[in-house]
Amino acid sequence: MNEIYQQPLFGIFLTLIVFQTAKIIRGKWKFVLFNPVLLSVIFIICFLLVFDIDFEAYNVGGQYLGFLLGPTVVALGVLFYEKYEQIKENILPFVSAVVVGGTMSIISVCGIALFLGATEPIIRSIAPKSVTTPIALEIATTIGGVPYIAAGIVIAVGIFGNAFGPAILRLLGIKDKNAIGAALGTAAHGIGTARALDEGKLAGAYGGLAMCVNGLLTAIITPYIVKLFLL
Amino acid sequence: MFKGVLYIFLFLVLGEVIVYLFNLPIAGNIIGMVAIFIALKLKIIKLEEVKPASDQFIKYMVLFFVPYGVGLMTFYDVLKVHWIAIVISTVLSTILTLYITGIILQKFGKNE
Structure with a gap:
């Protein structure tokens, strides 16, 4: 029986079937915590715990899916080009907003976590919390964090932004749709951008581009900011 | 579609080679992302050629x-100790990021 778990097919098939089920659940109930990724992750963890299967056995197959995040990051460059054409006339204020917001994201999360007594590996893992998962994983790995913790936090941040982002922004007096889109893309990457699309197509474009710009920015500056905090 | 996949892998390889040659402290796929953007901008490759493939990846x-999310289970012990610091810092930082980005663009951008 144990041999079945050790094959790549096990992890891949389990992920595919769970993900499809999660999508069906999401289609039936529009509840915000029924995010397909969140549901899939929770369900697979429960499955592995119940049947006493190691993560390493699951990941024999899982890593093949994870590998595809590499080309996905490159694909984001294509998205970046497409969206760039759509918002050219607003590019300077837009880039400024994303750069300042993205920088503050890294500084504030590291500062607060350090203040609350988080250890060095934790800080190195949560520093890229606002950028899209494939880029966050690369950043966390590069600066000596734990990619699995980074992935979990990034997904949680995305769901938080998706669920509460627009309400928080409106409460704070931000009513412009493009600004809401850019804020969601910068703070809560692709999962937040999905919500920005509810505000309109252009707001979605702002979100998508913000996600790409912030991903690049964070990849470049995170090593330096983290170094300042963890001398 | 196949040509698009090929282009994406080509730029992924290019990114990895650049990182290796110049010893950059950044991931190869991120360099690949920038490189494919520049190639599209300079019209070295056409959007129609890569878009069918890139849309599927995204x-x-x-x-x-x-x-990777499932991998979180192996860090249960670490998370059990640090979860309060993690939750508070990420929530506060996310709200701050949302606000700063939104307010700058609302103030200085051309609005609808």
């Missing part, structure tokens, strides 16, 4: 990071 991106 569409299924969430599926690809499920295994």
Whole structure:
């Protein structure tokens, strides 16, 4: 029986079937915590715990899916080009907003976590919390964090932004749709951008581009900011 | 579609080679992302050629990071100790990021 778990097919098939089920659940109930990724992750963890299967056995197959995040990051460059054409006339204020917001994201999360007594590996893992998962994983790995913790936090941040982002922004007096889109893309990457699309197509474009710009920015500056905090 | 996949892998390889040659402290796929953007901008490659493939990668991106989310289970002990610091810092920082980005663009951008 144990041999079945050790094959790549096990992890891949389990992920595919769970993900499809999660999508069906999401289609039936529009509840915000029924995010397909969140549901899939929770369900697979429960499955592995119940049947006493190691993560390493699951990941024999899982890593093949994870590998595809590499080309996905490159694909984001294509998205970046497409969206760039759509918002050219607003590019300077837009880039400024994303750069300042993205920088503050890294500084504030590291500062607060350090203040609350988080250890060095934790800080190195949560520093890229606002950028899209494939880029966050690369950043966390590069600066000596734990990619699995980074992935979990990034997904949680995305769901938080998706669920509460627009309400928080409106409460704070931000009513412009493009600004809401850019804020969601910068703070809560692709999962937040999905919500920005509810505000309109252009707001979605702002979100998508913000996600790409912030991903690049964070990849470049995170090593330096983290170094300042963890001398 | 196949040509698009080929281009994407080509730029991924290019990014890895650049990182290796110049010893950059950044991931190869991120360099690949910048390189494919520049190639599109300079019209070295056409959007129609890569878009069918890139759209598929982006569409299924969430599926690809499920295994990493599952990996969180191996860090249960670490998370048990630090979860308060993690939750408070990420929530506050996310709200701050949302606000700063939104307010700058609302103030200085051309609005609808």
